[in-house]
Amino acid sequence: xxxxxQSPRYKVAKRGQDVALRCDPISGHVSLFWYQQALxxxxxxxxxxxxxxxxxxxxxxxxxxxxxxxxxxxxxLKIQRTQQEDSAVYLCASSLGSQGYEKLFFGSGTQLSVL
Amino acid sequence: GNxxxxxxxxxxxxxxxxxxxxxxxxxxxxxxxxxxxxxxxxGLQLLLKxxxxxxxxxxxxxxxxxxxxxxxxxxxxxxxxxxxxAVYFCALNPSSNFGNxxxxxxxxxxxxxIP
Numbered sequence: 001x002x003x004x005x006q007s008p009r010y011k012v013a014k015r016g017q018d019v020a021l022r023c024d025p026i027s028g029h030v031s032l033f034w035y036q037q038a039l040x041x042x043x044x045x046x047x048x049x050x051x052x053x054x055x056x057x058x059x060x061x062x063x064x065x066x067x068x069x070x071x072x073x074x075x076x077l078k079i080q081r082t083q084q085e086d087s088a089v090y091l092c093a094s095s096l097g098s099q100g101y102e103k104l105f106f107g108s109g110t111q112l113s114v115l
Numbered sequence: 116g117n118x119x120x121x122x123x124x125x126x127x128x129x130x131x132x133x134x135x136x137x138x139x140x141x142x143x144x145x146x147x148x149x150x151x152x153x154x155x156x157x158g159l160q161l162l163l164k165x166x167x168x169x170x171x172x173x174x175x176x177x178x179x180x181x182x183x184x185x186x187x188x189x190x191x192x193x194x195x196x197x198x199x200x201a202v203y204f205c206a207l208n209p210s211s212n213f214g215n216x217x218x219x220x221x222x223x224x225x226x227x228x229i230p
Contacts (some may be wrong), residue, residue, distance in 0.1 A: 002157065003158070033217070040222065040223075041222050042119070042204050042206070042220030042221050042222050042223050043204075043218075043220050044158070045217035045218065045219075046209070048217065056217065058217075059217065068163070091158070091159070093159075103161055104159075104161065104218075105158075106158035106159040106160070107158050108156070108157060108158045110157065
């Protein structure tokens with residue numbers, strides 16, 4: 001596609017519900033990142049995939065957060081038993097390569113509100 | 116650890132004014148430094164970057180110089196336009212080898228340009 005696509009654009013969940021956020025990276029991009037951006041803050045790293053391999057998940061805030069990229073393209077970020085503190089914009093980014101610096105392309109994000 | 120501190124906003128300027136947004140960082144080793152911009156309703160976009168000390172990144176009339184002695188990467192533009200209104204994020208990549216490592220972002224500075 002033309003850019004990184006994320007869906008849904010907005011998600012409202014009741015506390016305790018499970019949610020799934022989708023990211024379609026640019027076709028052919030090897031690397032994929034998830035970031036969390038709280039209101040008024042900069043994005044914070046959550047996790048990184050190289051193809052289907054999750055190479056770094058050190059930023060996931062708890063075991064309620066789970067990400068996958070089973071076929072090395074589309075990725076899903078799942079949050080179980082959502083809490084109010086999970087309310088944030090979740091950003092996905094992709095880059096073409098995996099060796100050396102590559103430009104990151106960000107999606108517009110999914111805004112999650114937990115009531 | 117790694118951190119980025121940037122000038123708090125919001126910043127409001129008149130068109131054609133001179134812009135400076137301050138950014139300082141803390142990092143081990145030799146990080147790469149970035150400025151990202153987020154226009155209303157859009158995803159983060161890379162504005163410019165610098166990968167070693169004394170490098171100057173530039174794009175769209177914006178400039179920033181990597182100053183290792185002051186651990187700074189201040190963003191400047193000589194004459195701003197209404198279309199520059201956006202949120203600007205300073206960020207670092209802790210690896211000078213430009214690996215696909217997680218970015219550390221500042222909190223962002225909202226810039227509004229008045230005609």
